[in-house]
Amino acid sequence: MRVVNTLGPKETDSYAAALNIPGEEENEIVIHDNFDDIIANLEQYQGEYLLIPAAYQSKQKDFGWRELSYEYWDRLVIEQVFHHALKPMVLISNFDFHQNKAIIHPATTNLLNHYLKEQQLTMPIHYAGSKASAYERFVANKYRFTIVSEDVMEENNPYQIIKRYLPEMVWCLYFIK
Incomplete structure (x- = not known):
């Protein structure tokens, strides 16, 4: 079973997307209060997964999905990219x-x-x-x-x-x- 870390609570778009990851793999979804805490503690989640939207933007000024992709290129490997609409x-x-x-x-x-x-x-x-x-x-x-x-x-x-x-x-x- 794949452990997927994402944003909570269960009302979030991230949780809804985690429930709809394409494929046959079973997922255990672990929700967090914010993405920044997951990213700051990646070593605690080695061997697990991170589900994040391309629109990710940190509370830190000038840090979003683009910066995440470049700064953590050696610690995060894209396994899958998929479309899932946000809630209205x-x-x-x-x-x-x-x-x-x-x-x-x-x-x-x-x-x-x-x-x-x-x-x-x-x-x-x-x-x-x-x-x-x-x-x-x-x-x-x-x-x-x-x-x-x-x-x-x-x-x-x-x-x-x-x-x-x-x-x-x-x-x-x-x-x-």
């Missing part, structure tokens, strides 16, 4: 916000920045390890904006959907040497 995502607003800030997953920064520029808004942006954890913090801390997978929103929530996104995604399954 939404930019939501909280009109009863207490913090005039946004909380998002780093990979969605361009989407938020495009909207803020369009609206001529500026505000601090905080980052979470996943869109699901961004939503939890958005609700708990009454942020003004977030971008989340639409299916994590509770029914009858008080938030307004401002934009909907339907991006495609390519996933990379790496063997960790």
Whole structure:
């Protein structure tokens, strides 16, 4: 059985993609709070696998899938690349916000920045390890904006959907040497 490390919780696109890795191999899926922790501790996962989207973007400025591919070329071997669409995502607003800030997953920064520029808004942006954890913090801390997978929103929530996104995604399954 192949051990596949990816982003959690189970509501994430990464977990959904891990459940849909093409092939006959059985997978044990191990979820993590963020990709950065997996990458920083690759030696702990030798002989296992990492499933990561091509859109991976770290909380660290200027570190994403491109940098991962070049910096860790000698520790990560691409075993498989496949397409699996992301869940529909939404930019939501909280009109009863207490913090005039946004909380998002780093990979969605361009989407938020495009909207803020369009609206001529500026505000601090905080980052979470996943869109699901961004939503939890958005609700708990009454942020003004977030971008989340639409299916994590509770029914009858008080938030307004401002934009909907339907991006495609390519996933990379790496063997960790």
